[in-house]
Amino acid sequence: MGKYEPLGQFLLKQNADYLALSFSEIEQLLGSKLPASSREHRAWWSNNPQNNVMTREWLNAGYETESVDLGAEKLVFRKVKARVASSESSSNPKGRMGGKYRPLGDYLKRQDKERILMTFSEIEDVIGSNLPASKMYPAWWSNNPGNNTMTQEWLNAGYHTVSVDTAGAKLIFQRVRGSTASEYKSEQELPDHPIWGSMAGTITVMPGVDLTEPMEFEWGGTLYNE
Known part of the structure; x- marks a missing residue:
């Protein structure tokens, strides 16, 4: 045992x-x-x-x-109803357990509320790890699907972020009606490309570097001195 x-x-x-x-x-x-x-x-x-x-x-x-x-x-x-840990692995036959933020998407999909108020701390409890330091930037919570990987999770679950209060460390997830949310295809529905994981272990991110932090300047203007 x-x-x-x-x-x-x-x-x-x-x-x-x-x-x-x-x-x-x-x-x-x-x-x-x-x-x-x-x-x-x-x-x-x-x-x-x-x-x-x-x-x-x-x-x-x-x-x-x-x-x-x-x-x-x-x-x-x-x-809870019909909630077992083994269901997480059964949806990933190749053994891939999903990304760091997958638990947030799973949590939101189980909700039936139109509006869900959550603190940043509660979100960290759901995903089982700390959010990056850039969570204090309102842009990090944008509903742009290319924003970051966590954005995809709440979009795929059918929600948008509204009323983001970075000072109070809280926000509201608003359910999206119509076709808006369905425009974003779930990662689980897409087949893995053969190149998946081919560069694992070849890149090192130095300590203290936050890859999700918004840039504080327009890179194009800086590059061309405009």
């Missing part, structure tokens, strides 16, 4: 829609201590199936985490 399987088995036996558990209660179920990162980073409790081994245990049991309180060392598990 794996280290975290006792939690999955416990959750499989539950019928409650919401289960509040403290970190110490989870440790009692596991018979061992949680890693230090579980008490230091909210992202550890993200519902991204690639986050850690224990994440897949609660997802396969039909639950997701919410209301994670690191200070009080407690959280709530919420029962």
